[in-house]
Each structure stands twice: as structure tokens, then as C-alpha cells.
Amino acid sequence: MDHSNDAPPVSPELFAFAVRLATRAGRMSAEAFHAGPTAVRTVDGTEVTAADLAVEDFVRRELAAAYPEDAVLGEEAGPRAGTSGRRWVIGPVNGTRRFTDRVPTFSCDLAYEDEYGPAIGVVHFPMSRQTVAAGRGLGCRLLLGADPDPLEALRTDHGRLRAGGRREPGGGGARTSLSGARTQAHHIAGWPETLLTALHRRVFLVPSEGGVLDVLAGRADALVVAGPALGYENLAPLPVLVAEAGGRVTDLTGAPVLEGDGSVLITHGPLHDAYLEVVAESGEGHDARALLVDAHPGWAAEGAALTAELLSLLAPVARRAEHIGSTSVPGMAAKPVFDLQVSVADLAAAADAFDAPLAARGFVRSPYESDHVPAGRDDDPARWAKRLWSRRGGPGPDVNLHVRRTGSPNERLALLFRDWFRAHPGAVPAYARFKRELAHRTADMGSYAEVKDPVVDLVAEVAEAWAAETGWRP
Numbered sequence: 001m002d003h004s005n006d007a008p009p010v011s012p013e014l015f016a017f018a019v020r021l022a023t024r025a026g027r028m029s030a031e032a033f034h035a036g037p038t039a040v041r042t043v044d045g046t047e048v049t050a051a052d053l054a055v056e057d058f059v060r061r062e063l064a065a066a067y068p069e070d071a072v073l074g075e076e077a078g079p080r081a082g083t084s085g086r087r088w089v090i091g092p093v094n095g096t097r098r099f100t101d102r103v104p105t106f107s108c109d110l111a112y113e114d115e116y117g118p119a120i121g122v123v124h125f126p127m128s129r130q131t132v133a134a135g136r137g138l139g140c141r142l143l144l145g146a147d148p149d150p151l152e153a154l155r156t157d158h159g160r161l162r163a164g165g166r167r168e169p170g171g172g173g174a175r176t177s178l179s180g181a182r183t184q185a186h187h188i189a190g191w192p193e194t195l196l197t198a199l200h201r202r203v204f205l206v207p208s209e210g211g212v213l214d215v216l217a218g219r220a221d222a223l224v225v226a227g228p229a230l231g232y233e234n235l236a237p238l239p240v241l242v243a244e245a246g247g248r249v250t251d252l253t254g255a256p257v258l259e260g261d262g263s264v265l266i267t268h269g270p271l272h273d274a275y276l277e278v279v280a281e282s283g284e285g286h287d288a289r290a291l292l293v294d295a296h297p298g299w300a301a302e303g304a305a306l307t308a309e310l311l312s313l314l315a316p317v318a319r320r321a322e323h324i325g326s327t328s329v330p331g332m333a334a335k336p337v338f339d340l341q342v343s344v345a346d347l348a349a350a351a352d353a354f355d356a357p358l359a360a361r362g363f364v365r366s367p368y369e370s371d372h373v374p375a376g377r378d379d380d381p382a383r384w385a386k387r388l389w390s391r392r393g394g395p396g397p398d399v400n401l402h403v404r405r406t407g408s409p410n411e412r413l414a415l416l417f418r419d420w421f422r423a424h425p426g427a428v429p430a431y432a433r434f435k436r437e438l439a440h441r442t443a444d445m446g447s448y449a450e451v452k453d454p455v456v457d458l459v460a461e462v463a464e465a466w467a468a469e470t471g472w473r474p
Helices: 012-034 050-066 096-100 150-156 193-200 212-216 238-244 272-281 299-314 347-359 409-423 425-441 445-470
Strands: 040-043 046-049 071-074 078-080 087-094 107-114 117-125 130-135 139-144 182-186 204-207 222-225 248-250 264-267 320-324 338-344 387-391 399-405
Touching: 012 050, 012 087, 012 107, 012 117, 012 130, 012 150, 046 050, 046 096, 050 071, 050 087, 078 299, 087 096, 117 212, 117 238, 130 212, 130 238, 139 150, 139 212, 139 238, 182 193, 193 204, 193 272, 212 222, 212 238, 212 264, 238 248, 238 264, 248 272, 264 272, 299 320, 299 338, 299 347, 320 409, 338 347, 338 409, 347 387, 347 399, 399 409, 409 425, 409 445, 425 445
Parallel strands: 071 087, 182 204, 182 222, 338 399
Antiparallel strands: 040 046, 071 078, 087 107, 107 117, 117 130, 130 139, 222 264, 248 264, 320 338, 387 399
16 A cells, blocks of 8 residues: 555644654664674574664654554564554664664664555654655655754744755756666665666666655655665655655556565656666566565464454455464564465355455455465366455555465365464474575565475475374364
8 A cells, every 4th residue: 555645644743753753763873873883693684783673672662652552563573463553664774784884874764554554754864863754744854953843844844855856957947858867776786787787878877875865855866776675664664755745656667665576766756657668678577575584473463363353354254264374383484474364155255245345454356366286186276266365555464365265275275284383393493494595595476486385285295194193174
């Protein structure tokens, strides 16, 4: 779900709270930066410092005290369930590598999502004491200093940012041609060669510095992020920041950035389609890599709350709702997306009944209507039919909702897979290591799933033998 211009404005007081919390978190990270080199450890292929953990812990405690019913998604500690339907997203130290390399351009990011989608976005740069912040319906602003007054800025309309505000030499207005457009390139070492070459021929590529702030302040015409996919925590502030400044943000395929592949294109608007055309002409796909995180102890409670909510929403057509997939297995590394299964008598009738209530909660129906049939089975593929809805970007946690027929083999396999791992915790670390290595070595989600399916088939064979021995039933 992306930023909506038709939704009501967010509360100025809530906007001010978010700005002040992000700047307070920034002061913590600045103090850690000035303290000198910090120890670094690697978790799931990414660098984590004590500052990352301390800043996120601080923000979580402040949110728990002020808004205890809101959900929280953090980069380091995973999701915390909520009951309000609203969510805070924390990027405690965005740019950990720059932080550890003593480069003072990291940021502290905070986003807020409500029932209408992205509502507040804050990106605070602690070392330069600059904060770019936006609230839905309140505009986007550049606030200066270690302790800015957001309410005063709203009252006086001070610091308002308007994308494309920089004028071309000679006073010709915002740039309208790609030729020579100043384009910040982020993660450039991981870019595909064809994309790098295609843009290099058309625009003026420069290193990423202030990122979204530089585009909105007119110091750059565009920001392009390619290569390794950004995490949701890094993307969450962008829709409201860019939209409230009058710019445009998508992934490199043109999809909404929170529903896309982890790449980013930010422009002041008029040149956006021209950039997308260059990317398309480069012939490069930009499918997101699988992003795995460590298991979080709160997943079980959040999964239970989600299944109870869906069962209540979709009854009586929904006969059963279960938390399935990797997030349902204690200790299992997983993509930070909840897989849920609803069992029904008739798929077509369920689809008709579920579309409207699910759409109201941010779910989108997928055209994918069949599961993978395990190797060696001669089942009619029609027995593995299903319906699938997905939610990304709120309200609430990201979810894949699998609707399957009661008694079907795919309904049974999803439950067997979960219960076998729960009964064999010693197998969890090995399978998690396999998934991490696979995510590291495959270029996109499609390749990840294609390679993983045969391994899941092998686990299923072992699990079926266990089910026969123990008398397990779904």
C-alpha cells in the first residue's frame, strides 16, 4: 500500500512526536560515532553494531510507553504485534557500513503507517543535524538543528521542500531532459553492468550522499538504488516523504516502492518515466533477492493474533485458520512475512466472499492459483489449487494468505511441514543455514523458490514417514 492523497491528514502532534523521537535517537547514534571505532558483528549477512541495537531498543521503549497498542517493525529486533492496526517502522542506523567506516552520512529513520497506508516519514542525519520529515497532508519539510520544533515549522510553513526546486543554470526551471541530469547512484558496486552503462551514457552519475533529501532539496535530479535489495525499514519513510514534496518514487520497474523489488527510483516527477525507459532498455531484471532475518520470539503470538483476526473476519466461509511457514517454527530464519492458511469448502465461493473484506485491510489478490506438486507424485494438479492474497506495507504486518480446500493435499502438506519441524528442533538450524546460503547465492525470489522446492520435497518425504509412524493428523 503506497501513500494516498485521498486519506485524511495525520495529526500534527503525532508528526511532532515522530520527529522528536527520531532526533533523540540520532543524538544517541552521534554520541556512539564520536566515541570512536565500534565492534561489528554480522547477522544474516549484514553488519550490526552496539549502536544499532541500543538505538532501536530506545525507540521501541519510547513507542511502547506512548503507543502500546501499535505494532512495531524494527530492523534488528523484528516485529512486535499490535492491536490498533497501526505500525511504526524503525531503521535505527541506516548506513551501518558508513557508520563503522567513520563516514558521517548515516541516518536514523522512522516511519508510521495507519489504516490508510504510509502516514509519517522521518529521515534524520545526526552528524549534519538535518531532518527531512513529512506527514500525510502536512507537507514535507527540512528541519535544522539537533532539537527542531516540528509544530512551529508547521505553523509558520518553515522549511517546506518541493521536489524539483533547484533551477537549471540560467533560470530555466527544473530540469526537463535526462541529458546531464545529476543522478545519485547508491550501491553502485552491486549494479548490473548493463544498467550502469545505460545510465552512464544518458545522465551524470555521482555517488549517493544525502539520498532522498538531496533530490527533494533540488541538489540532485534523481536517486537510483539498484543491486542488493533494500530492506522494508529503509523503504518505509519514502512514499510519504516524496509524495508530500511533490516528487515521485517507485522501484526500477515502476511498481510502488513498498510493493516492489527493493530497488528505488526517486525523481522530482517529470523525468521519472524517462528514467524507467532507460532501465527497461538496459534489459536488466530487478527481482528482489530473498531477505531472511533471524527468528523472533514474538512471531508466534503475532501469528496467533493474525489467524484469530482473519478467522473472525472471514467466517463462516473460513472453516479454519493456521499460522504456517517458517515464521511458525521456533528458531527458524525466515523472510519477515507471515504465511497464513485459511481452509474452505469451495475456492471459487471463498474468493467471491473474501475479496472485499481483505481488500479493505490492504490485501491484493494474486493471479497465482496453484501450488507446487512435489516431485514423484502423480496427483492431478487441480487437487493443488488454491487462492492467494498478499499484503505489503500495512496496515499491520506483511502477510501471504493461502486459501486452500479442506482435506486437500496442499492444505495437509503446509501443516505437516510446520509440525515436523516443531517436533524436530535439531533440524531447524541446518534448514535455516541452507536458506541463508541459498538467499545469498540466488539473484531473485524466483530463483530462490525454484531451487528451494526440491529440498522442501525431500523434507516432505521424511515428514510423511514420521506422520505414518506417529499417527499425525492435520
